[in-house]
Amino acid sequence: MQGTTVLSSASSAQESPAARVLRRFWSNPIAVGSFVLILFFALTAGITVLLSLTGHDWPYNPNLTNLELKLLPPSSQHWMGTDNLGRDVFSRMLHGASISLTVGLVAVAVSLGIGMVIGAIAGYFGGITDQILMRAVDALLCFPTFFLILTVVALLGPSLLNIVVVIGLVSWTGTARLVRSEFLTLRESEYVKSARVLGQGAFHIITRHILPNAAAPILVTAVLGIPDAILQEAGLSFLGFGVQPPQATWGNIIADGKTYLLDAWWLNLFPGLAIFIASLSFYLAGDALREAAESKS
């Protein structure tokens, strides 16, 4: 056991930690598969947004209603059928992709920002600061996240901005705990002590010496936070408090289609599968990243 560790670390002496994590990540077929799927969703969303910004609607305008075409099953004209207002479901799905990805990324950015600041302060300074911040985290963790989000979004009024900010504001606790525990370990390390002896300030030590060394686990929670936010937005949309119509989201296509559940299965199946596959890809990619970062070889 001891021998192999020494050997492998010797053989990869030239390799930087980031390069090692990447190499491990790419050698995992599940990681590659989920990354390709994420890339596919991102490209789809990006191209759709670009096309609609330049005035092109492909295949159709997602908000164009035509009651003569309502509730048509999937066909060569309408790949995923049409909804109760005769809108093309495939076009709405393409636009929904950009909403879901935006929600996931922005909400995670917000929660990562808050969680890192709180966790870093608590972990670096310790003592009474740590006690106060962590008791607040404990209390917040008692609230059921989804119900808290629903309450605040409903009172604020649902809009894309409100939703991402509220999801971010509510879901930073996990990140804060993780960053704190990383800091508790790293602040005792030799290089942090040396930096302190050299008279460097707390801000410099936190941002230049500790954070880079805690980057891998933070990145993993970020990736795993994206599907959480996507699923939460879908749940909000389903209850009528998501991004508002006529803007299409995967969640509200299902919500609008629930009245026609037994007649129009395509209003349920395609958006549900999209939410499911997108979330699953992020979870699997995050897990693979975690494995790659934890592994020593």
Added chain:
Amino acid sequence: MISFVIRRLVLSVVLLFIISIISFFIVTLTPGSPYPWGELNPKISPEVKANFRKKFHLDRPLHEQYGLIMRDLFSGNLRSIKDDRPVMSRILERLPATVALNLTSIVISLSFGTLLGVFAARYAGTWKDGAGSFIAFLFIALPGFWITYVVVVALVKGFGVPILGTHSYGIEFPNALASGLDTLWHLLLPATILALGGIASQSRYIRASMIESLREDYIRTARSKGLYEDVILLKHALRNSVRPIIAGIGMVLPALIGGAVVIETIFAYPGMGRLGYEAVLERDYPTLVALNFVVAALVLLGNLVSDLLSAAVDPRVRLE
């Protein structure tokens, strides 16, 4: 043990205080009209608005509002905007159904999650382990409301499993047992769907803990004695993974009650989640304050019980 219990109790009281502040402020500090009928509704006279403000202490400074609302909450004087009934009794009448749903769901997620976790740990590093992890993430990634519809269409059309309420409608049961079985039958589907996420997270905890246990010296001893692998797994390794199982209950509790908003709404299940959704629709602000507070307090209680249980089964915990 006694000093541990006292420390945990004091901490819980502190947390309960913070929880009461958070649940008060998320509702009061959120911008927007406090009136359920909207700020500019011309049909509402200024007197009605003034009365409303007085009734919910909105005319007082913020810290006094907090004190008065908490006083009303605990004395049972906090009344719902919707039907003017005490908020606490509205919540308490929903409590048994929610507890039944969550307990069933916890039992399902603990048993299947533990099975899946032990399986993955047993075959750690092989394709079977990978498949176990894949199934776990599959369960987390399934949007609850969507899989509900898929399952409902399949089950209702195929097998006649009940999907609404807690009881069969319009049927008199000869005795309590038959009625209880009917309730359980109605719990089956919502509890299973709620449990999917719990099964996944539980299996991940168990897997990690089992893999750690399997590296211990006493496992090597057991192996060298020539014990069967299954005996080693179930008797030696799993027993030392009891703590993550108990801690797991605390972890899934808030998610269960929160996830229950969607599931209870779909299944027309008369629990606290659906009460919350109705309160959100009606902007019933006293109910929202009380509900957030009560749910968080329940989770706190659950965590306390789970901590005390951990300390009872594992003396090392008491020193932390």
